[in-house]
Amino acid sequence: AGNTFKYYSESEWRVSSSGKSVPIINPTTRKTQFEVQACTQEEVNKVMESAKIAQKSWAKTPLWKRAELLHKAAAILKDHKKPIAECLVKEIAKPAKDAATEVVRSGDLVSYCAEEGVRILGEGKFLMSDSFPGNERTKYCLTSKIPLGVVLAIPPFNYPVNLAVSKIAPALIAGNSLVLKPPTQGAVSALHMVHCFHLAGFPKGVISCVTGKGSEIGDFLTMHPIVNCISFTGGDTGIAIAKRVSMIPLQMELGGKDACIILEDADLDLAASNIVKGGFSYSGQRCTAVKVVLVMESVADILVKKVNEKVGKLTVGPPENDCDITPVVTESSANFIEGLVMDAKKKGATFCQEYKREGNLIWPLLLDNVKQDMRIAWEEPFGPVLPIIRISNVEEGIHHCNASNFGLQGCVFTKDINKAMLISDAMETGTVQINSAPARGPDHFPFQGLKDSGIGSQGVTNSINMMTKIKSTVINLP
Numbered sequence: 001a002g003n004t005f006k007y008y009s010e011s012e013w014r015v016s017s018s019g020k021s022v023p024i025i026n027p028t029t030r031k032t033q034f035e036v037q038a039c040t041q042e043e044v045n046k047v048m049e050s051a052k053i054a055q056k057s058w059a060k061t062p063l064w065k066r067a068e069l070l071h072k073a074a075a076i077l078k079d080h081k082k083p084i085a086e087c088l089v090k091e092i093a094k095p096a097k098d099a100a101t102e103v104v105r106s107g108d109l110v111s112y113c114a115e116e117g118v119r120i121l122g123e124g125k126f127l128m129s130d131s132f133p134g135n136e137r138t139k140y141c142l143t144s145k146i147p148l149g150v151v152l153a154i155p156p157f158n159y160p161v162n163l164a165v166s167k168i169a170p171a172l173i174a175g176n177s178l179v180l181k182p183p184t185q186g187a188v189s190a191l192h193m194v195h196c197f198h199l200a201g202f203p204k205g206v207i208s209c210v211t212g213k214g215s216e217i218g219d220f221l222t223m224h225p226i227v228n229c230i231s232f233t234g235g236d237t238g239i240a241i242a243k244r245v246s247m248i249p250l251q252m253e254l255g256g257k258d259a260c261i262i263l264e265d266a267d268l269d270l271a272a273s274n275i276v277k278g279g280f281s282y283s284g285q286r287c288t289a290v291k292v293v294l295v296m297e298s299v300a301d302i303l304v305k306k307v308n309e310k311v312g313k314l315t316v317g318p319p320e321n322d323c324d325i326t327p328v329v330t331e332s333s334a335n336f337i338e339g340l341v342m343d344a345k346k347k348g349a350t351f352c353q354e355y356k357r358e359g360n361l362i363w364p365l366l367l368d369n370v371k372q373d374m375r376i377a378w379e380e381p382f383g384p385v386l387p388i389i390r391i392s393n394v395e396e397g398i399h400h401c402n403a404s405n406f407g408l409q410g411c412v413f414t415k416d417i418n419k420a421m422l423i424s425d426a427m428e429t430g431t432v433q434i435n436s437a438p439a440r441g442p443d444h445f446p447f448q449g450l451k452d453s454g455i456g457s458q459g460v461t462n463s464i465n466m467m468t469k470i471k472s473t474v475i476n477l478p
């Protein structure tokens with residue numbers, strides 16, 4: 001089809017020989033907004049082969065030149081803020097202001113990565129043998145960081161630009177080539193972002209982008225013999241990928257059920273605003289969203305009242321109007337959320353608001369007195385529905401957090417730093433935020449999930465290190 005966006009291979013925009021396209025449904029209108037190419041396995045092969053060839057000379061390109069290109073791409077990306085943000089609004093119904101923030105944050109991330117890369121990749125280690133028992137001072141070891149080869153990046157729909165560049169920039173600065181498979185919802189925003197890298201002038205094959213249905217090319221991509229590393233953010237698919245791939249490093253972030261523990265001495269106004277921001281921004285479609293509140297019974301009534309007042313002020317409607325709550329990404333997602341709400345209703349949760357849905361738009365809903373047998377106590381809705389569980393001691397809260405199969409982030413609200421530290425230590429999550437809602441950023445902070453929430457650690461520095469390998473050269477003296 002003439003209007004179908006092209007995919008990007010060998011520095012060129014191409015039409016797939018499949019003759020097929022994949023529609024992108026606007027979550028607000030529920031009509032086809034854009035179409036992207038349904039790439040074939042042969043086209044994936046071609047992209048992989050050119051990525052493999054390009055990587056060899058890219059790795060030999062001076063580090064400062066690689067950094068310069070990334071800085072250029074970052075600046076172009078920021079210049080293209082408006083059209084990219086407009087795509088995000090249409091493709092994933094991200095509120096207009098948040099969409100613009102995502103693009104700026106992405107430009108900053110790319111620049112930061114270039115800066116960090118020249119520092120940490122610009123130095124290696126020098127070791128001497130006589131520190132280890134039995135050795136004389138006859139062996140000098142020099143280490144450096146070398147790229148892995150071809151990195152495959154698979155970001156999710158909720159940050160198609162930011163969670164793409166958080167994989168692209170570390171891979172490229174480290175001398176890897178990169179193949180991007182964007183999510184279907186968000187693919188056009190991602191293609192536009194790739195266009196910024198194209199304009200910056202990256203050599204042919206260093207960055208490519210293939211589009212298509214995950215069900216058709218997903219396995220083919222992730223099991224491709226040329227791929228040397230996968231960085232994936234998303235849901236359960238990540239677990240399936242991890243089971244199937246060969247011996248390559250994986251970086252995975254697979255969701256969470258972030259608990260927010262509120263102690264009796266907490267600043268309840270601060271807690272309430274963080275619960276609303278953490279639970280309802282981008283309509284709860286963030287892996288780091290507050291997904292269950294565990295509040296001490298003695299302060300629960302006051303907290304619920306404060307949270308409800310703020311929920312009442314959230315605006316609900318189209319992303320173009322920059323409403324707080326916008327339609328969730330797909331109809332099936334809305335149906336899933338509704339299933340969790342109905343289950344909670346049947347089992348006796350207290351509805352603080354009436355449940356209301358129009359198409360993919362679900363009004364913000366706080367569920368109080370949620371019990372352990374309700375699905376919403378354990379599953380992540382990825383929508384604007386937040387359960388509250390009342391606890392009679394802090395151990396109950398920690399226990400609930402740790403009984404989850406997820407372990408991404410958690411947060412605790414208290415004025416007692418000693419208690420906060422002990423609770424942080426006890427929570428089996430990759431990060432614990434004290435007196436703030438969970439969040440991945442700032443983007444140079446380490447970001448990791450325990451248990452089913454992921455493998456490896458992200459954040460600029462960790463991602464660069466993960467996408468490299470140590471190489472040693474040992475000088476042996478006579």
Ligand code: G3H
Nearest residue numbers: 158286287288439440441
């Ligand atoms: O959805 C997963 C993202 O990594 C969360 O990022 O905390 O910046 O919203 P965020």
